[in-house]
Amino acid sequence: MSEYWNDIFGGTKSLLVGLGITAREFFKPVVTEQYPWEVPVMTPRFRGHIELVKNAETGKPNCVVCGMCMRSCPSGCITLAGKKPEGEKKKVLTQYELDFTKCSLCGSCIESCNFNAIQFSKDYNLASTRKEDYLFDLLKRLEEQS
């Protein structure tokens, strides 16, 4: 019998305590970030899709077309090509495409690169209903940035 009364009085008290807590929280400041009015700043290690890095001196991509990133990618989302112009020692990048639909942002490509040629971008506002929008031509992107 005492359990019965305990349930009624103890239970009612627990509900009132709960209501008190929610009432107090109600007047606390808002903690939700009001996206898109407030835009979050990405941390330096944020992983966006990859992008090419430009050589500060020459203005050309750092990439030497070794193909390590292509081979290390678990999903095969990188396609690159290069050619050796006449009279030059190094290969020059002619094509660098990223199929972002397959990418899982693991960073294997960036870790495998010995020439500091690729990095994570800070783009996160990516939304589209078309698949083609995620086939990035990174070489073109680099040219547009400069």
Added chain:
Amino acid sequence: MTAPIRCREDETFVLNLGPQHPATHGVLRVKLTMDGEYVVKAEPVLGYIHRMHEKMAEDRTFAQFMPNTARMDYLHALAYNHGYVLTVERAAGIEVPERAEYIRVITVELNRLTSHLLWWAAFLLDLGGFSPLLYAFDDREQILDLLERVTGSRLTYCYFRFGGVYNDIDDDFITGTRNFIKRLRSRLPRLYHDLVTKNIILIKRLKDIGFVSKEQCRKYGATGPLLRGSGVQFDIRKNEPYSVYPEFDFDIPVYDEGDCMARYMVRMDEIEQSMRIIEQALDKLPDGPVRAKVPKILKPAAGDYYAAVEAARGSFGCRLVCNGDKSPYRLKLRSPTFSNLSLFGEVAEGMLLADALAFMGSLDLVIPEIDR
């Protein structure tokens, strides 16, 4: 609980719980044979999100499989990272620097906190309480921000590497973690226990509901909070210690009742224990490198290797068979929730539908991990 389980076959009906149902938290389908409000038979149906992770491992190099591990249990991804990395390190005989081991423990335990907080929020949502979700997500968000600073991602981390971790942690992370623990410590008693644990409605919904005995746990190979809620003290971190766990002083919460409330309390106590581990690890954090020199393409010697870790839902085991090639010959992944779910059918028999859902919530199911 007395329930009319035996009834005429033409008086029962079939109810499909899922594959798209908010209470199953993913694409789990449970075929329920019902007699009115009572469950006569419950059959979990799997296979809606099978992605062949084990098969995928066989045609990639060891390092290329890393991102897959995080996609299984997306709520405690770092433990899965850890389990896989441990197995490969055992196979290839790689020594991990001590600082890296500490960083692994800190991040895994932080990730365990997010997992338990999300379980708490989702479980209460299943039971019909909405506002606790917002408080738990507020806290969880703080951890995600901390982990994003070091790992670069918020949910499907790919942070551990063979022989260490991807990046070192900085002072901001350390002070941020200390502040967070202080904050969670102050919020736990009031926002979590006063508001929810002592609430009469929660107690009535969870006490003596979904009893799982020790024998049932043994029969189905259940692990994690489900096993510890049934009175068995088993935690891989204590029983088969790995990494630097033996250096920390922490307890394994055990409750004997075996009902939903016991499992709830085990997880709530684990939150406190995880905070203790993180604090000790931050105090003892040694200096030094965070990554050993490891060849880019690993070729472990032929053999059979196994390592297990304690994930938020139970023990996660990784069995690796190598034949000296650069990719695994076979990788068998033992995920805890698969075993935990298998006893659902037996226990749910004779329960009210609402109680069966409370029981399912207390199992803490993550479907992509059941269906790999």
